[in-house]
Amino acid sequence: MALNTIWVVADRSGDKVATVAFELLTKARQIAGTVEAITWGDASAIAAPVGAHGATALHTVGDLGGGLPGPAVAAAIAAKISAGGAPDAIFIAQSYNGRDIAGRLSARIDRPVLTNIVDIGEGDGGLVSEHAIFGGTEILNARFTSGGPGIYVIRAKSFAAEESGGGPAAVDIWEVPDLGAVGAARVLASHVEETSGPKLDEAAIVVSGGRGLGEAAGYKLIEDLAKLLKGAPGASRAIVDAGWVPYSHQVGQTGKTVKPTVYIACGISGATQHMVGMKSAKNIIAINKDQEAPIFSIADLGVVGDVKKVLPQLIEALQSRS
Amino acid sequence: MSAMNVVVCVKQIPEGDQATYKLDPGTHTLVRDGKLILDDSDSYGVEMGLQLAEQAGGGEVTLVSMAPNSETSGLRTALAMGAAKAILVSDPALAGTDALGTAKVLAAAIKRAEPDLILTATESSDGYTGTLPVQVAELLGLPAVTFAKKVTVSEGKVSVERQTEEGYDEVEVPLPAVISVTAGVVEPRYPSFKGIMAAKGKPVDEVTVADLGLDAGAVGFAGAGQEITAVTPAEARKAGEIVVDDGEGYQQIVAYLERIKVI
Numbered sequence: 001m002a003l004n005t006i007w008v009v010a011d012r013s014g015d016k017v018a019t020v021a022f023e024l025l026t027k028a029r030q031i032a033g034t035v036e037a038i039t040w041g042d043a044s045a046i047a048a049p050v051g052a053h054g055a056t057a058l059h060t061v062g063d064l065g066g067g068l069p070g071p072a073v074a075a076a077i078a079a080k081i082s083a084g085g086a087p088d089a090i091f092i093a094q095s096y097n098g099r100d101i102a103g104r105l106s107a108r109i110d111r112p113v114l115t116n117i118v119d120i121g122e123g124d125g126g127l128v129s130e131h132a133i134f135g136g137t138e139i140l141n142a143r144f145t146s147g148g149p150g151i152y153v154i155r156a157k158s159f160a161a162e163e164s165g166g167g168p169a170a171v172d173i174w175e176v177p178d179l180g181a182v183g184a185a186r187v188l189a190s191h192v193e194e195t196s197g198p199k200l201d202e203a204a205i206v207v208s209g210g211r212g213l214g215e216a217a218g219y220k221l222i223e224d225l226a227k228l229l230k231g232a233p234g235a236s237r238a239i240v241d242a243g244w245v246p247y248s249h250q251v252g253q254t255g256k257t258v259k260p261t262v263y264i265a266c267g268i269s270g271a272t273q274h275m276v277g278m279k280s281a282k283n284i285i286a287i288n289k290d291q292e293a294p295i296f297s298i299a300d301l302g303v304v305g306d307v308k309k310v311l312p313q314l315i316e317a318l319q320s321r322s
Numbered sequence: 323m324s325a326m327n328v329v330v331c332v333k334q335i336p337e338g339d340q341a342t343y344k345l346d347p348g349t350h351t352l353v354r355d356g357k358l359i360l361d362d363s364d365s366y367g368v369e370m371g372l373q374l375a376e377q378a379g380g381g382e383v384t385l386v387s388m389a390p391n392s393e394t395s396g397l398r399t400a401l402a403m404g405a406a407k408a409i410l411v412s413d414p415a416l417a418g419t420d421a422l423g424t425a426k427v428l429a430a431a432i433k434r435a436e437p438d439l440i441l442t443a444t445e446s447s448d449g450y451t452g453t454l455p456v457q458v459a460e461l462l463g464l465p466a467v468t469f470a471k472k473v474t475v476s477e478g479k480v481s482v483e484r485q486t487e488e489g490y491d492e493v494e495v496p497l498p499a500v501i502s503v504t505a506g507v508v509e510p511r512y513p514s515f516k517g518i519m520a521a522k523g524k525p526v527d528e529v530t531v532a533d534l535g536l537d538a539g540a541v542g543f544a545g546a547g548q549e550i551t552a553v554t555p556a557e558a559r560k561a562g563e564i565v566v567d568d569g570e571g572y573q574q575i576v577a578y579l580e581r582i583k584v585i
Contacts, residue, residue, distance in 0.1 A: 096468065096487065099452050099456070103453035107457045112546065112547040113421060136556055140550055181464060183465065186494050189492040241504075241505045247471060248485075283578075296564055298561065302564040306567070318576070
């Protein structure tokens with residue numbers, strides 16, 4: 001193998017490990033001989049699943065004391081690197097906390113970052129990353145040209161998570177240096193915007209709504225259809241920005257990447273920002289009034305029509321079957 | 323309340339969007355030879371800054387931006403919205419600068435303005451690297467709260483609703499701090515005619531990389547530390563069947579879902 005060691009930042013989802021961490025661990029162990037994970041909070045409960053995906057060690061910076069993960073995790077990693085223990089590469093998820101960690105770490109160790117990575121592999125002279133640009137119409141390859149550990153920020157759903165059969169990772173504590181002012185932000189409360197049914201980024205069926213729904217109340221059609229199909233409701237950035245639905249529903253560049261069996265885009269024109277988050281769906285169905293909408297160029301079935309008319313009919317037809 | 327001086331980092335990007343952008347075949351950088359406009363994502367930070375200064379009853383918004391070629395057309399839009407002045411780092415040496423290099427330049431320029439608060443977008447609409455806000459914060463030794471969907475300031479503290487994968491966190495941070503705001507945090511105002519006229523006379527302080535005391539080797543292609551090795555067309559997903567709804571369009575969807583055994 002070309003690389004000796006890769007560190008993977010294991011993002012958290014509540015007390016658990018975020019699924020994307022397993023995806024990154026799986027890829028890392030295909031490339032490097034040794035894979036170690038870095039996380040925050042209590043690590044003992046997640047040592048088994050992290051180890052099962054290929055990490056031999058799990059380092060935690062411990063309890064954040066109400067602080068955000070970014071400054072603490074970045075400072076702890078930077079301290080280990082400056083002490084001479086640098087890995088060949090660091091994999092970080094393109095998540096809210098992942099971007100914070102990557103940005104802080106980049107500035108601390110004065111190393112560039114590559115972000116929005118959708119694939120990575122060995123090429124001439126080291127790792128070559130792959131990026132889907134311009135809404136996924138073009139593939140860009142990039143690499144680092146200077147030494148030191150490369151910081152790779154990778155989008156969720158880029159790789160399948162597979163277990164390696166490894167035992168629990170060995171847990172230890174990485175000390176966080178004094179953060180001073182950079183660590184001054186405090187989380188006072190966390191709010192979970194519960195959606196019933198499957199999680200958006202894990203659902204086999206996703207029904208998403210956009211501006212074509214006309215008004216915030218129109219989103220009920222999306223929720224009803226998603227519930228009928230046992231899927232998850234999603235949204236375009238436009239209606240999230242407009243405040244119709246919470247951000248946790250957003251599919252796209254800045255939102256979630258989904259890869260369902262069926263994606264039903266309702267009243268979504270198909271901005272590149274949206275398409276990059278859903279174009280890997282196995283089947284795409286689009287309903288839109290505008291025949292010229294870009295979404296139709298990637299849809300397996302396109303219905304040119306008003307979602308406010310088509311959706312109630314579709315919902316009624318599906319209800320009468322059950 | 324005391325005066326509130328806000329720096330808003332803004333980017334001037336090509337008109338159009340990801341569907342119309344082109345890469346230079348030689349340098350693999352985004353072609354920027356047409357008209358440049360204020361990145362729409364930045365208009366939210368500008369509006370937020372203006373509102374916070376107004377609420378504080380004093381202070382102003384200073385724009386900080388960088389460009390290789392003295393471009394100001396996008397800055398004028400933000401000045402027309404109400405920003406008081408701009409610092410534009412303009413230098414041919416900046417062509418090809420990566421996110422960390424950009425952060426070094428912006429951090430050095432921000433220091434000149436001595437702000438109470440620094441606002442940015444979460445990512446630019448052309449490059450969308452998305453690490454710049456925290457890189458700037460780290461270089462300035464400041465705390466940051468990213469992905470803010472609500473921002474309020476009182477008594478030297480900023481209260482932020484920060485988006486998370488599952489919902490949002492309530493986060494509090496002392497000033498000075500860097501906050502990256504999402505679209506939708508506020509509704510940006512349209513520049514008034516009076517604002518547009520006033521913008522023409524507002525000061526744009528143009529400085530070079532050397533003026534900021536930065537080494538030219540830390541920016542541009544030379545400082546980037548990364549390179550694009552290839553750009554190739556992605557395998558296009560083929561369009562399937564398109565039907566025009568005649569009142570029975572929903573049946574096509576039912577039939578499709580049956581065919582793939584989802585229902």
